Amino acid sequence: MQQLIDIVQKWVAGYLQFLEPVPIEIWYILFMFIFAGVVLGMVMLFAGVASYAERKVAGHMQSRHGPNRVGPHGVLQFVADGIKLVLKEDLIPDAADKILFRFAPYIVFLGCFAVFAAFPFSMVFGQSLGITNLNIGLLYVLAISSIVVVGIIMAGWASGNKWSLLGGLRSAAQIVSYEVPIGVSFLTIVMIAGTLDLFEITRQQDGGFWRWFVFRYPPFTMSAFFIYFVASLAETNRVPFDIPEAESEIVAGYHTEYSGMRFSFFYMSEYGNMLAVSSLATIVFLGGFQSVLPFHILPGNWFVIEGLCWFFGKALFLVFVQMWLRWTLPRYRVDQLMHLAWKVLLPFAFVNIMGIGIWMLI
Amino acid sequence: MPESETAKQSEGFSELSRAVSTFVGEELVINFGPQHPSMHGVLRLIVKSEGEIVSEITPVIGYLHRGMEKIAERLNYHQFMPYTDRIDYLASMNCNFAYAATVEKLAGIEIPKRAEYIRVIMAELNRIASHLVFFGTAGLESGAWTPIVYAFREREYIVDLFDMTCGQRLTYNYFRIGGVADDLPKGFMEKARAFCDYFEPKIKEYNELLSYNEIFIKRTANVAVLPPETAVKYSVTGPNLRASGVKWDLRKNEPYSIYPEIDFDIPVSSGEKGMVGDTWNRYIIRMREMEESVKIIRQCLDKIPEGDYLTKVPRLFKAPPGEVYCRFENPRGELGFYLISDGGKSPYRLKIRTPSFAHLWVLPEISTGGMISDLIVAFGSLDLVVPEIDR
Numbered sequence: 001m002q003q004l005i006d007i008v009q010k011w012v013a014g015y016l017q018f019l020e021p022v023p024i025e026i027w028y029i030l031f032m033f034i035f036a037g038v039v040l041g042m043v044m045l046f047a048g049v050a051s052y053a054e055r056k057v058a059g060h061m062q063s064r065h066g067p068n069r070v071g072p073h074g075v076l077q078f079v080a081d082g083i084k085l086v087l088k089e090d091l092i093p094d095a096a097d098k099i100l101f102r103f104a105p106y107i108v109f110l111g112c113f114a115v116f117a118a119f120p121f122s123m124v125f126g127q128s129l130g131i132t133n134l135n136i137g138l139l140y141v142l143a144i145s146s147i148v149v150v151g152i153i154m155a156g157w158a159s160g161n162k163w164s165l166l167g168g169l170r171s172a173a174q175i176v177s178y179e180v181p182i183g184v185s186f187l188t189i190v191m192i193a194g195t196l197d198l199f200e201i202t203r204q205q206d207g208g209f210w211r212w213f214v215f216r217y218p219p220f221t222m223s224a225f226f227i228y229f230v231a232s233l234a235e236t237n238r239v240p241f242d243i244p245e246a247e248s249e250i251v252a253g254y255h256t257e258y259s260g261m262r263f264s265f266f267y268m269s270e271y272g273n274m275l276a277v278s279s280l281a282t283i284v285f286l287g288g289f290q291s292v293l294p295f296h297i298l299p300g301n302w303f304v305i306e307g308l309c310w311f312f313g314k315a316l317f318l319v320f321v322q323m324w325l326r327w328t329l330p331r332y333r334v335d336q337l338m339h340l341a342w343k344v345l346l347p348f349a350f351v352n353i354m355g356i357g358i359w360m361l362i
Numbered sequence: 363m364p365e366s367e368t369a370k371q372s373e374g375f376s377e378l379s380r381a382v383s384t385f386v387g388e389e390l391v392i393n394f395g396p397q398h399p400s401m402h403g404v405l406r407l408i409v410k411s412e413g414e415i416v417s418e419i420t421p422v423i424g425y426l427h428r429g430m431e432k433i434a435e436r437l438n439y440h441q442f443m444p445y446t447d448r449i450d451y452l453a454s455m456n457c458n459f460a461y462a463a464t465v466e467k468l469a470g471i472e473i474p475k476r477a478e479y480i481r482v483i484m485a486e487l488n489r490i491a492s493h494l495v496f497f498g499t500a501g502l503e504s505g506a507w508t509p510i511v512y513a514f515r516e517r518e519y520i521v522d523l524f525d526m527t528c529g530q531r532l533t534y535n536y537f538r539i540g541g542v543a544d545d546l547p548k549g550f551m552e553k554a555r556a557f558c559d560y561f562e563p564k565i566k567e568y569n570e571l572l573s574y575n576e577i578f579i580k581r582t583a584n585v586a587v588l589p590p591e592t593a594v595k596y597s598v599t600g601p602n603l604r605a606s607g608v609k610w611d612l613r614k615n616e617p618y619s620i621y622p623e624i625d626f627d628i629p630v631s632s633g634e635k636g637m638v639g640d641t642w643n644r645y646i647i648r649m650r651e652m653e654e655s656v657k658i659i660r661q662c663l664d665k666i667p668e669g670d671y672l673t674k675v676p677r678l679f680k681a682p683p684g685e686v687y688c689r690f691e692n693p694r695g696e697l698g699f700y701l702i703s704d705g706g707k708s709p710y711r712l713k714i715r716t717p718s719f720a721h722l723w724v725l726p727e728i729s730t731g732g733m734i735s736d737l738i739v740a741f742g743s744l745d746l747v748v749p750e751i752d753r
Contacts, residue, residue, distance in 0.1 A: 331505025
């Protein structure tokens, strides 16, 4: 963002002198809104397209068609759904805590939305193409993505429904537990890279896929990647860890009472979260915007396009894997989920840290 | 709840549930159903739970009561046949079969051999169809979505066969007192054989997808264990009883129709993945029964004789005074008709013994002390059909 503001200031100094009295703070606020709009558009568009893709993937896996009525191959289905959701009646139960009930979907959405602020999507002029480049990017992402759980508990509690409450509390237990293996598995990468800066982490993975962190110290980083991926499924409430919504058990849990657009906010944030955790996996383990090959296909600053393709290619593949799992696996039980987090993933994550520590010392 | 009792009830559950269920906290009373997505029909369970641990289950039935047994007393013997379709909508043919055979036994009507074969083919096809729905819902209740679509894909072939035979796709009113309504249509035999060939590999696919999935085994093995003594005490029958390790199948133990002439096995659980009588065993028994049913259908298709398919029974025939109780192996267990005739043109009294009714009452026994997720999976594994409970 700073670079763009610098560029704008140069322009203002050179050609748009009548804008000079506008103070720098206004430019900051303006750019903040522009970037927020870009990310919001991206997340919402992704959520729409992903909801369509999910149904198509499910359709192919289950030998049925999926949406195929609105537009060619049903591609406009998500638009139709969006219109339908906006037009639907907005119900709030009598027993609900109305203020929290209204507020919860935004908090959930905020959690997934704010994560994107720190991602380097590509590289341009040797700088990170993203909203901002934080030197504590990884920490920021971990911290901000946990806001989702607050919204979910809020929704579960405010619905005034026992099923929702159970869903909300299940979610609290689950997401909080799975943050721990995620954090610890990232520590291995932080040890290797020596930084929390996501752009710097990506830059260190330049030069072919064998330079990606996932292949760097083979048994340890691979297992760290696996631990992260499993835990990220739990973070996004996807099968086999969709325990907070568990339709067959607690009737969709925390979002049972939500209808129309409020409901779709939960769904958008679920898909947004899928993209967020996949992007993070891409950045930290799979080389982010770096190419599979040791050289760049597009020369010079044109690399920005290539980088975007690599980045989203990898991230979307991981999103696809998440969908694939959803239509294959049954769901864990709450205690088994806890068992997996604390007794399986976490010890292995610690073993990784020790292993890499020893390897680096040798 | 006394501690010893709690420990007994939660036998077979995970360590965590056991630890938590001994702890007395605030109870949450929640209503399961009648609209809950996992209630097969309209059943209501009043569940008391301490957090996720179920401490008391009270089933509430009667949302679908139709007074079927009373209706039988007002109609003549033929007229009651369509009502039997509705006893168990997933196994209409089997219910038809049971009622027709009961009346025939009371009235001493002999039916042609060909009709017997047709009846067994239909009954076994319907058993597969019913178990397929079970397979689908078992997946759904454990959180897997794909099985139900696969199950319905295959069930559609069976429904097509029924459609060409009797023109209906859910309540197949095909059986008549004295035989079946019509002969097998042209092309039925080939299609039925093709179905057998098509279906057998699919069972393997199901096993790969769900039965031997690690998570599914974790969810179901050692969950909601029904020991054989309890099963017998609650008069549990059918696959649920055989899953508890009791080899009891009316097709073998009290053979009726042409079952003695056919070679097939009765799958009994041996506790492959957990304890005998757990949820996984109740599931896998049905998968194995489908294989056996395919075997039976194949043999029937090979052996079916030419000839008449219906003994003409007068429209207003009168059964001689007397009483009879006949029981039949339905997909869900023992379906019994207790029929009393006073010599009139309609039954004096008809009592229907349905398997699901007995199975429902073991649910509190096996699920108390477990978690809500276990309750759902155990409930699904009992394969209840609520209209059958309420009649």
